[in-house]
Amino acid sequence: xxxxxxxxxxxxxxxxxxxxxxxxxxxxxxxxxxxxxxxxxxxxxxxxxxxxxxxxxxxxxxxxxxxxxxxxxxxxxxxxxxxxxxxxxxxxxxxxxxxxxxxxxxxxxxxxxxxxxxxxxxxxxxxxxxxxxxxxxxxxxxxxxxxxxxxxxxxxxxxxxxxxxxxxxxxxxxxxxxxxxxxxxxxxxxxxxxxxxxxxxxxxxxxxxxxxxxxxxxxxxxxxxxxxxxxxxxxxxxxxxxxxxxxxxxxxxxxxxxxxxxxxxxxxxxxxxxxxxxxxxxxxxxxxxxxxxxxxxxxxxxxxxxxxxxxxxxxxxxxxxxxxxxxxxxxxxxxxxxxxxxxxxxxxxxxxxxxxxxxxxxxxxxxxxxxxxxxxxxxxxxxxxxxxxxxxxxxxxxxxxxxxxxxxxxxxxxxxxxxxxxxxxxxxxxxxxxxxxxxxxxxxxxxxxxxxxxxxxxxxxxxxxxxxxxxxxxxxxxxxxxxxxxxxxxxxxxxxxxxxxxxxxxxxxxxxxxxxxxxxxxxxxxxxxxxxxxxxxxxxxxxxxxxxxxxxxxxxxxxxxxxxxxxxxxxxxxxxxxxxxxxxxxxxxxxxxxxxxxxxxxxxxxxxxxxxxxxxxxxxxxxxxxxxxxxxxxxxxxxxxxxxxxxxxxxxxxxxx
Amino acid sequence: xxxxxxxxxxxxxxxxxxxxxxxxxxxxxxxxxxxxxxxxxxxxxxxxxxxxxxxxxxxxxxxxxxxxxxxxxxxxxxxxxxxxxxxxxxxxxxxxxxx
Amino acid sequence: xxxxxxxxxxxxxxxxxxxxxxxxxxxxxxxxxxxxxxxxxxxxxxxxxxxxxxxxxxxxxxxxxxxxxxxxxxxxxxxxxxxxxxxxxxxxxxxxxxxxxxxxxxxxxxxxxxxxxxxxxxxxxxxxxxxxxxxxxxxxxxxxxxxxxxxxxxxxxxxxxxxxxxxxxxxxxxxxxxxxxxxxxxxxxxxxxxxxxxxxx
Numbered sequence: 005x006x007x008x009x010x011x012x013x014x015x016x017x018x019x020x021x022x023x024x025x026x027x028x029x030x031x032x033x034x035x036x037x038x039x040x041x042x043x044x045x046x047x048x049x050x051x052x053x054x055x056x057x058x059x060x061x062x063x064x065x066x067x068x069x070x071x072x073x074x075x076x077x078x079x080x081x082x083x084x085x086x087x088x089x090x091x092x093x094x095x096x097x098x099x100x101x102x103x104x105x106x107x108x109x110x111x112x113x114x115x116x117x118x119x120x121x122x123x124x125x126x127x128x129x130x131x132x133x134x135x136x137x138x139x140x141x142x143x144x145x146x147x148x149x150x151x152x153x154x155x156x157x158x159x160x161x162x163x164x165x166x167x168x169x170x171x172x173x174x175x176x177x178x179x180x181x182x183x184x185x186x187x188x189x190x191x192x193x194x195x196x197x198x199x200x201x202x203x204x205x206x207x208x209x210x211x212x213x214x215x216x217x218x219x220x221x222x223x224x225x226x227x228x229x230x231x232x233x234x235x236x237x238x239x240x241x242x243x244x245x246x247x248x249x250x251x252x253x254x255x256x257x258x259x260x261x262x263x264x265x266x267x268x269x270x271x272x273x274x275x276x277x278x279x280x281x282x283x284x285x286x287x288x289x290x291x292x293x294x295x296x297x298x299x300x301x302x303x304x305x306x307x308x309x310x311x312x313x314x315x316x317x318x319x320x321x322x323x324x325x326x327x328x329x330x331x332x333x334x335x336x337x338x339x340x341x342x343x344x345x346x347x348x349x350x351x352x353x354x355x356x357x358x359x360x361x362x363x364x365x366x367x368x369x370x371x372x373x374x375x376x377x378x379x380x381x382x383x384x385x386x387x388x389x390x391x392x393x394x395x396x397x398x399x400x401x402x403x404x405x406x407x408x409x410x411x412x413x414x415x416x417x418x419x420x421x422x423x424x425x426x427x428x429x430x431x432x433x434x435x436x437x438x439x440x441x442x443x444x445x446x447x448x449x450x451x452x453x454x455x456x457x458x459x460x461x462x463x464x465x466x467x468x469x470x471x472x473x474x475x476x477x478x479x480x481x482x483x484x485x486x487x488x489x490x491x492x493x494x495x496x497x498x499x500x501x502x503x504x505x506x507x508x509x510x511x512x513x514x515x516x517x518x519x520x521x522x523x524x525x526x527x528x529x530x531x532x533x534x535x536x537x538x539x540x541x542x543x544x545x546x547x548x549x550x551x552x553x554x555x556x557x558x559x560x561x562x563x564x565x566x567x568x569x570x571x572x573x574x575x576x577x578x579x580x581x582x583x584x585x586x587x588x589x590x591x592x593x594x595x596x597x598x599x600x601x602x603x604x605x606x607x608x609x610x611x612x613x614x615x616x617x618x619x620x621x622x623x624x625x626x627x628x629x630x631x632x633x634x635x636x637x638x639x640x641x642x643x644x645x646x647x648x649x650x651x652x653x654x655x656x657x658x659x660x661x
Numbered sequence: 662x663x664x665x666x667x668x669x670x671x672x673x674x675x676x677x678x679x680x681x682x683x684x685x686x687x688x689x690x691x692x693x694x695x696x697x698x699x700x701x702x703x704x705x706x707x708x709x710x711x712x713x714x715x716x717x718x719x720x721x722x723x724x725x726x727x728x729x730x731x732x733x734x735x736x737x738x739x740x741x742x743x744x745x746x747x748x749x750x751x752x753x754x755x756x757x758x759x760x
Numbered sequence: 761x762x763x764x765x766x767x768x769x770x771x772x773x774x775x776x777x778x779x780x781x782x783x784x785x786x787x788x789x790x791x792x793x794x795x796x797x798x799x800x801x802x803x804x805x806x807x808x809x810x811x812x813x814x815x816x817x818x819x820x821x822x823x824x825x826x827x828x829x830x831x832x833x834x835x836x837x838x839x840x841x842x843x844x845x846x847x848x849x850x851x852x853x854x855x856x857x858x859x860x861x862x863x864x865x866x867x868x869x870x871x872x873x874x875x876x877x878x879x880x881x882x883x884x885x886x887x888x889x890x891x892x893x894x895x896x897x898x899x900x901x902x903x904x905x906x907x908x909x910x911x912x913x914x915x916x917x918x919x920x921x922x923x924x925x926x927x928x929x930x931x932x933x934x935x936x937x938x939x940x941x942x943x944x945x946x947x948x949x950x951x952x953x954x955x956x957x958x959x960x961x
Contacts (some may be wrong), residue, residue: 137781202792210785213730237734240788241741244796261887261894262812264802269810269891277749278799328741332752344755385818448835624912631916634929667847676838683830683952688959695959708953712946719841719942722787722934725774731787738791742798749802 011264012610014164019081024161053590055139056123056445056549060146064121067150068432071113074157078511080105080503087500089488099147099484100167101160101186103456107170107189112197113153115290115424116350118432120149121202123293125443126435129540130226132217132558138203139588140630145200145207147598152197155605159189163609166190169482171283172253174264174275179257188609189639191254207279208232220556223317226561227310228539231296231315237332238285238292241328244281248277260612262554273338282333284615288327290424292320295362298384300538302366305381306373307535309640312365313561319358319365326355337411343661345404356390362387378533379453382534383434386461387426394422397440398542399473410611419500421468421556432461433513441532445546446524452516460509468497468504528651537562542574544652550585550640553577553649577647580658584639593633597626625657675718682711771848772931779932790943797947802873804955807891808850812865814889815894816827818957820880823853823911830948836865836946844938855934856918860939862895863914866907871906896955906944 038044051059062279094102104392105631128136136142159165164186168177177187182592212233225233253275254262270510301311309317327433330342332348348365366388375381397419401410410416431454441447474495486492531541542564556574558564567575604619638645650658686707690700716722722731773779808817840860846854878898880886885893917930917937924930 041687137785206785206792207786209734209788210781213727214781214784237737240792241738241795245745245799246790248796248799248803252894255887255894257900259887261898262891263894263898265808267812268814269807270890270894271806271810271811271891272752274749274803274806274901277753278803281745281749281799328744330746331748340752340755344752507801628912628916631913631933632920634924669842672838672845674843675841676834679834679837681832683827683834687827689935690961699956700961702955704957708949711949715837715942716948718940719837721844725770725780725783727780727784727787729765730784734788734791735794738794742794744801745795745798746805750805752830755807756842 007300012163014128014161019098019236020160021378030549048419048592049590050594053143055135055143055588055590057128057135057139057142057548058549060142061121061124061126062443062552063146064117064124064149065436066120067153068121069151071109071117071157071247072429072510075109075114075144076507077105078102078109080373080507082106083500083503085484086486086496088497089197089486089490089493091485096483097167098483099381100169101165102157103174103482104166104190105156105160106171108156108166109153109196110424111170111286111290112194113149115432116197116201117153117641119290119428120145121234121295122203122432122435122439123204123235123296125441125570126540127129127229128211128215129442129543129551130229131212131220131565132539132556133550133586134214134555135584136207137206137215137585139167139592140578140594141203141208143591144594144597145203146441147594148200148203148601148639149197151598151602151605152200155196155602156189156193159186159193163534168209171276171279172258173279174253175255177257177275178265179260179366180265180267185609185611186250187206188254188257188611190252190401192609194252195247195254198247199601201239202247206234207242210238212236217555217558219561220563220575223314224558224563226296226317226563227299227313228293228538231292231320233477234320235289235292238324242282242285242289245278245288245504249278249282251643252278254608258608266444269427271337276335276338277331277629280334281328284334285327286303286548288546289421291427292323292438292444294428295320297435297438298387299364300370300432301380301384304438304533304536305376305378306370307376308369308373309537309562310365311371313367314363315361315364319361322358323355326351326358330355330402333402333404333407349402349404354400356399356402357539360387360432363392368448376535378437379448379450379457380434380438382454382457383430383437384420386457387430387434390422390426390430390465394419394426395422398423410475412481414471414481416478417481418471418475421471425464425468434586438533439540440528442481442540442547445528446520446526447532448516448520449524449589452512452519456509456512458518459511459512463502463506463509466620467499467506468502470502474499530652531564543566544648548645548648550645553582553645576655577653578650580644582642582649584642586637586639588637589635591635593626593630597623600626628644671718675714677716679711682707682714765803770934772926772928773935774932776928776932779928782815782892782932783936783939786939790939793943793947797902797950800895800902801950801954804895804899805903807895808832810961812890812892814893815883816892817955818832820870820883820885821956821960822876822879823956823960825872825876826952829869830952832865832869832872833945833948836869839865840848840938841940844935847926847931847934850926852921855926856921859914859918859921859934864912865920866914866941867958869913870907873900875906876900899951899955903944903947906940906947909938910941910944913940 016215036049051063054060071191082099086090087101115311124136128134147587164184166186166189168182168187168190172187172190175181177190212229213227252261252263256265256270262270264270264272265463266272299310299316332344333352336345336348366384383432397415401407401419402415437448437453447491474492474526477492479492486496526543530543530545532545539556539558553575554577556563556567556572600619600623604616604623607615607619686704689695689703693700715736719743722728771784839858842858843855843862846858879896885896887894887897907945914937917934920930921934
């Protein structure tokens with residue numbers, strides 16, 4: 005429409021210029037490196053086309069860590085800008101873009117891929133399955149998520165980033181007030197990633213309902229599997245709502261429709277309504293798997309069974325239903341009236357009850373347990389009090405009458421960072437430390453891990469506790485600067501210092517991965533922590549591509565603990581018990597679909613409709629190709645399985661002869 | 662052991678009922694003088710009946726070893742759909758004078 | 761083929777493990793579709809009185825055409841049921857015959873819908889006119905896009921049926937397509953009742 009093609013590459017800002025140069029150099033570096041070491045074929049065959057759930061999980065995690073870095077840099081830029089009053093490090097427009105991309109990337113392209121990555125790696129192992137129900141669709145989910153993330157991330161160098169906040173409220177996000185293409189990126193990129201997430205949800209529901217090992221009834225499932233199931237149920241209902249919201253937003257912006265524009269009868273608050281109908285459940289989509297991770301870790305490192313298993317299951321089911329019934333508490337100030345606000349205040353307060361049950365369950369699990377202070381456990385212990393602060397301030401915000409005071413202040417920003425960082429980021433760190441040895445065959449260093457832990461925790465509290473105080477003093481969110489007379493300076497400055505300490509913690513984490521990869525002691529022990537309880541620890545380390553030589557039978561919630569205590573034929577397996585294992589073949593189709601989605605999305609962002617239709621048609625051609633694909637997979641020969649099982653079953657029966 | 666009869670009685674019955682419900686919808690809507698609210702309630706009941714008929718008689722929801730999963734999950738989705746529709750309309754129209 | 765099927769106590773589409781997974785997976789997807797269309801109905805419910813300077817529903821709906829569309833889709837849903845019925849009888853010929861009839865009825869519906877859209881644009885009710893026309897055309901268009909996808913998908917399945925006959929794998933595909941087609945009829949029932957008839961009362 006009115007796109008200025010000669011100004012499409014964002015120029016004039018030294019920060020962006022530097023990153024443009026960095027991006028080009030990195031890409032050249034990757035291409036040269038892959039060519040020099042002749043790794044293109046390896047990358048394609050073993051990773052990009054792999055339908056193995058563990059490989060897909062690792063790819064999700066790599067993407068999540070990269071996005072964490074990107075979103076973290078956004079955060080640091082904001083903290084640098086507000087460190088002193090009247091700062092000119094970023095201008096208002098740039099600050100708007102940075103807080104928008106920070107929010108979107110952290111929620112959709114960091115938290116979601118990290119947790120989905122962990123689900124991918126762990127859930128099929130925990131339930132004793134060979135893979136997920138739809139392995140190729142699983143890879144398609146990854147590539148669509150990746151395509152969405154890629155599209156969203158190129159926005160700041162090509163065409164300009166979205167700048168209407170991660171909530172992208174209309175009418176601000178409409179064509180009238182943001183005529184550039186930045187907000188097209190928001191509508192299109194998230195849509196593509198959302199399709200991937202929806203497929204992941206479907207995949208995990210079927211996987212968990214249908215592929216559990218014999219004997220594992222629903223009430224014998226590990227807690228992480230339970231939370232994954234419930235999360236997937238929420239995804240399947242919540243994401244289609246956002247699909248429609250984004251579709252309508254795109255129609256408004258690109259095709260001139262009037263859903264959310266104020267003219268021609270459009271209703272801007274309809275966007276807020278649809279957005280939060282998705283975004284509130286989304287909060288639980290990212291936090292429930294984290295609860296599952298903590299439940300596994302608490303039980304393992306206190307050497308006790310999880311306290312109150314049934315109440316825990318009940319609590320997550322209730323949370324999942326309530327999560328769909330509270331969305332209006334994000335816009336009480338719309339002022340729709342006391343009846344609506346009262347109902348949503350009550351449902352919001354009700355969520356605190358099942359959440360409180362879970363907190364007490366973790367505490368009671370630790371009671372009289374022998375706590376082992378490993379890295380995963382440290383993060384879990386830090387989570388409980390910090391998350392409780394986040395939860396309690398959430399209850400304060402949840403009361404409609406008081407919310408009018410807190411609304412749009414930094415108090416709110418403090419609340420959701422206290423909920424999401426301990427609730428998701430700590431859980432992801434705990435999970436990485438906990439399951440790393442299972443995936444890679446060595447532990448991450450505890451010594452460097454302690455640096456990571458303390459720097460990150462001190463930094464986190466220093467950064468975000470001042471937000472509560474600033475909010476109570478009246479500091480509004482999303483303001484790019486403030487005056488010296490406001491008196492905000494000391495707290496803002498402390499917060500900025502905290503942010504850089506947190507960043508140092510992240511550097512320690514990255515260094516830990518580097519150091520441990522080079523120097524850590526390798527192990528092939530299937531149970532490197534020694535006290536693990538669930539099935540994923542019952543197979544070889546690193547996990548073979550077929551997962552389990554034979555599918556084990558389950559008698560108890562803590563299936564592997566029960567095997568160790570009472571003996572099991574799975575542990576005393578003999579080579580003659582091994583039979584060939586059926587597995588799916590790799591496929592290039594998901595990669596093709598992801599790239600077509602990316603290109604179609606790119607052209608839609610730039611409102612080149614004919615090219616968009618062509619690439620959308622090419623995307624659907626990939627679906628037709630898949631319909632005619634009758635690939636039946638392959639069998640892993642017995643010799644290969646025996647070879648692998650020898651590495652950890654130190655039984656005389658397995659000695660090579 | 663093929664349990665289905667060779668002549669599709671149930672399909673024809675289902676088809677006839679759905680035609681009858683469609684006709685009834687039109688009659689109630691345009692040939693009666695009931696107040697609009699009452700008409701909409703009756704029409705809603707007809708639509709739900711017809712949807713249920715499709716789900717059970719044509720879509721084979723209640724067969725196979727996963728029938729419980731299918732039925733429970735579909736009921737969950739229908740409940741959430743009701744929340745989305747009636748919740749949104751309530752939140753966005755309560756207290757707004759355009760109605 | 762007939763005698764081979766009689767040995768099995770369950771229909772062909774449930775005979776393979778992957779077939780059962782696919783059918784359950786598709787039911788989960790149907791739940792997502794329910795949420796998707798529910799959102800569109802919510803949007804329509806909120807926006808339909810907001811006609812701005814454009815026409816209202818009562819001014820542009822043509823009930824005769826809507827009834828024809830409804831009959832076409834209802835009948836195609838019935839014949840889609842016969843496709844599954846023929847499949848369980850083990851008759852490829854019957855299956856393909858009813859499948860073609862179903863797709864023709866679906867194509868007729870789509871033809872009517874395209875004509876309807878052209879009519880709306882002609883009477884000044886294009887997408888860009890008002891919140892009402894935006895939500896009307898988007899709701900109908902989303903349903904129509906689903907029907908179009910179902911037609912292309914159906915053609916692919918007819919080709920596969922002719923190539924491979926009734927196997928657990930092809931049977932589960934046709935069964936899944938059948939669920940999808942009936943679901944589109946369910947959505948249409950609500951569109952018919954609440955958008956057209958409700959708008960005309």
